[in-house]
Amino acid sequence: MKTKYKTIYDDTKTKILDGTYLPGNQLPDEIAVCEQYNCSRMTVKKAYDMLVQEGYIYRKQGLGSFVLAKSMDQGEVELQERELQGFTRTAKGHADTKLLHFRLIFAPKDIADHLGIRENDPLYDILRVRNIDGQPYVLEHTYMSPETIPGITEDILTHSVYTYIEEVLGKKIASAQKTTRAQVSNSQDQKELGLRPEEPVLEVEQIAYLDNGTPFEYSISRHRYDKFKLSVYSVRR
Amino acid sequence: MKTKYKTIYDDTKTKILDGTYLPGNQLPDEIAVCEQYNCSRMTVKKAYDMLVQEGYIYRKQGLGSFVLAKSMDQGEVELQERELQGFTRTAKGHADTKLLHFRLIFAPKDIADHLGIRENDPLYDILRVRNIDGQPYVLEHTYMSPETIPGITEDILTHSVYTYIEEVLGKKIASAQKTTRAQVSNSQDQKELGLRPEEPVLEVEQIAYLDNGTPFEYSISRHRYDKFKLSVYSVRR
DNA sequence: AAGTGGTCTAGACCACCAG
DNA sequence: TGGTGGTCTAGACCACTTC
Numbered sequence: 001m002k003t004k005y006k007t008i009y010d011d012t013k014t015k016i017l018d019g020t021y022l023p024g025n026q027l028p029d030e031i032a033v034c035e036q037y038n039c040s041r042m043t044v045k046k047a048y049d050m051l052v053q054e055g056y057i058y059r060k061q062g063l064g065s066f067v068l069a070k071s072m073d074q075g076e077v078e079l080q081e082r083e084l085q086g087f088t089r090t091a092k093g094h095a096d097t098k099l100l101h102f103r104l105i106f107a108p109k110d111i112a113d114h115l116g117i118r119e120n121d122p123l124y125d126i127l128r129v130r131n132i133d134g135q136p137y138v139l140e141h142t143y144m145s146p147e148t149i150p151g152i153t154e155d156i157l158t159h160s161v162y163t164y165i166e167e168v169l170g171k172k173i174a175s176a177q178k179t180t181r182a183q184v185s186n187s188q189d190q191k192e193l194g195l196r197p198e199e200p201v202l203e204v205e206q207i208a209y210l211d212n213g214t215p216f217e218y219s220i221s222r223h224r225y226d227k228f229k230l231s232v233y234s235v236r237r
Numbered sequence: 238m239k240t241k242y243k244t245i246y247d248d249t250k251t252k253i254l255d256g257t258y259l260p261g262n263q264l265p266d267e268i269a270v271c272e273q274y275n276c277s278r279m280t281v282k283k284a285y286d287m288l289v290q291e292g293y294i295y296r297k298q299g300l301g302s303f304v305l306a307k308s309m310d311q312g313e314v315e316l317q318e319r320e321l322q323g324f325t326r327t328a329k330g331h332a333d334t335k336l337l338h339f340r341l342i343f344a345p346k347d348i349a350d351h352l353g354i355r356e357n358d359p360l361y362d363i364l365r366v367r368n369i370d371g372q373p374y375v376l377e378h379t380y381m382s383p384e385t386i387p388g389i390t391e392d393i394l395t396h397s398v399y400t401y402i403e404e405v406l407g408k409k410i411a412s413a414q415k416t417t418r419a420q421v422s423n424s425q426d427q428k429e430l431g432l433r434p435e436e437p438v439l440e441v442e443q444i445a446y447l448d449n450g451t452p453f454e455y456s457i458s459r460h461r462y463d464k465f466k467l468s469v470y471s472v473r474r
Numbered sequence: 475a476a477g478t479g480g481t482c483t484a485g486a487c488c489a490c491c492a493g
Numbered sequence: 494t495g496g497t498g499g500t501c502t503a504g505a506c507c508a509c510t511t512c
Contacts, residue, residue: 003481024450029497040483042279045498053290055414058450061498062491068450069353070414116306175472177292177307182419182439182462200437200462202419213261213295213303225419225437232469235412240500266478277502282479298479299510 004039008047016056016067023069027057055233097158098136100127100192104146114207114218117145124152129192136193137227139201142219149216165216174211180204180230183222193224200225241276245284253293253304260306264294292470334395335373337364337429341383351444351455354382361389366429373430374464376438379456386453402453411448417441417467420459430461437462 015021028036033044048065051057059065107115107123117123126142142161144152149165156164165171183203185195193201201222208217252258265273270281285302288294296302344352344360354360363379379398381389386402393401402408420440422432430438438459445454 005481031497040485041498042484043482046481048498055412058411058446058448059498060448060491061489062496064497066450068446069452173473174295175292175470177468177470179466179468180417180439181466182437182460184435184437184462198435199421200419202417202439209295209305211295211297213305215306223419225421229416229418230467230469231414231416232467233412233414236410242500268478277504278479279482279503280501283500285479296479297510298508299477301478301510 004037004043005046005050008033008037008039008044009050012047012051013056016051021067023067025067027065027067029064053233053235055235094133096131096134098129098131099154099157100129102126102152102154102157107143107145111143111218115143115145115148115215117147122146124149126152126157128157132227135227136224138221138223139189139192140219140221142217144217148210148214161217171216172211173216174209176206176208178204178206178230182225185222189222193222195224202228202230204230241274241280242283242287245270245274245276245281246287249284249288250293253288258304260304262304264302264304266301290470290472292472331370333368333371335366335368336391336394337366339363339389339391339394344380344382348380348455352380352382352385352452354384359383361386363389363394365394369464372464374461376426376429376459377456378458379454381454385447385451398454408453409448410453411446413443413445415441415443415467419462422459426459430459432461439465439467441467 012021012027021027027048030041030044030048033039033047034041037044048057048059052059055068055070057065058068103125105123105125106120107117109119111123112119112121115123122145124142124144124146126140126144128140128142129136130138130140144161146152149161149169151169152161152164162173165173181203183201185193185197185199185201189195189201190197190199195201202225204219204221204223206217206219206221207215208219210216249258249264258264264285267278267281267285270276270284271278274281285294285296289296292305292307294302295305340362342360342362343357344354346356348360349356349358352360359382361379361381361383363377363381365377365379366373367375367377381398383389386398386406386408388406389398389401399410402410418440420438422430422434422436422438426432426438427434427436432438439462441458441460443454443456443458444452445456447453
């Protein structure tokens with residue numbers, strides 16, 4: 001059974017996206033929505049507040065709730081990642097993966113610290129190139145502990161590790177911390193991503209967590225500079 | 238008067254940051270906090286949920302609330318920007334600004350669209366270099382409408398525009414949409430930021446909003462690749 | 475069974491903004 | 494003054510986890 005706040009959230013978001021509510025339009029006030037959905041104000045507030053966090057609407061005490069002018073261009077690049085208090089990845093074409101290596105190594109101290117394991121514990125060391133429509137766009141170096149994520153195979157790595165974790169292992173991926181910077185490309189980047197020496201990469205360092213708080217993945221992704229962008233919406237409070 | 242949920246949020250966050258609660262520790266359950274602060278469960282939940290969004294804790298139904306192992310390194314670079322559903326900028330040294338130009342122009346169509354004004358309306362066109370401890374780290378190209386933000390002067394631009402907007406104009410900055418990518422540096426970047434031709438920049442495109450939904454600033458910032466990183470924590474839901 | 479968080483109610487009072 | 498959202502209550506019932 002879907003929750004009431006999720007129903008109101010989904011319905012309202014749909015109406016914003018399909019143009020039923022246009023930028024600048026005032027949304028129905030909380031009381032009106034209460035009556036429509038037969039619920040209490042707190043429930044409406046929760047739904048509307050989620051839309052505020054994601055940049056769809058803004059609200060002002062004494063005035064009302066309004067659709068925000070969404071104005072950043074989308075879609076010049078092949079892969080767009082949007083952090084809207086959730087994970088959304090939009091690839092435009094057909095994706096596939098080339099596995100460069102898949103090894104077991106002794107965990108170095110820094111990575112062991114990130115993953116909450118001991119130095120020299122066994123560690124999966126995975127290097128992959130991701131392609132969209134046959135064109136490489138990111139070189140992904142991934143480390144996972146076999147204790148946390150057992151049973152990784154080449155087949156899983158060329159498809160979706162996340163699907164394996166959630167559907168086969170039955171664990172839930174809950175959150176991720178990412179840090180982004182620009183970097184000069186090295187010879188491996190240039191070879192695998194087809195870059196010229198003066199062309200840079202966008203590096204994303206990530207630690208991903210399960211819903212029990214365990215960090216299960218540490219990764220460094222080096223993206224082609226012209227095929228990836230990261231979007232963030234942040235609300236002050 | 239500070240709200241109750243903010244008090245609980247601040248107190249708990251402080252205890253996490255100062256080590257009173259260590260990574261992995263269980264936090265007091267909602268009922269216990271209710272009794273301590275003489276409040277209802279909803280109030281505690283609001284405070285704890287904010288800490289979840291910001292990556293300080295995780296919660297699990299049936300189990301409890303726990304401090305998350307925060308594991309991403311901070312502090313190798315001069316400027317760190319962290320989006321924790323709020324704006325946090327951490328500069329390590331003394332900051333100052335060099336104004337390269339400050340003009341009025343006719344708004345080009347694309348920028349006019351971002352700012353919700355008409356093409357050819359007057360527009361401030363501002364180009365600045367920001368230094369920390371005398372070293373340049375970012376070239377900031379900023380556009381604002383004089384209709385929304387009147388009275389900009391050179392003096393304001395070399396100090397804080399945000400302070401001027403909030404304290405002199407009495408308007409509230411509410412949110413911002415940012416998109417980040419890596420770019421090859423151009424000759425202006427190289428000259429102003431002291432980069433060699435093969436060194437890239439991290440470009441951040443931003444639209445910032447007032448609390449009445451008006452977009453008041455469109456900017457493109459080009460950061461030295463080795464002096465800036467952007468961190469994001471995202472929770473799935 | 476006991477303990478935890480997740481959702482939800484049906485109100486209350488207050489702060490803010492418009493006319 | 495009327496309408497809006499912000500905070501808060503004092504419960505309720507349910508879902509999930511561990512024992």
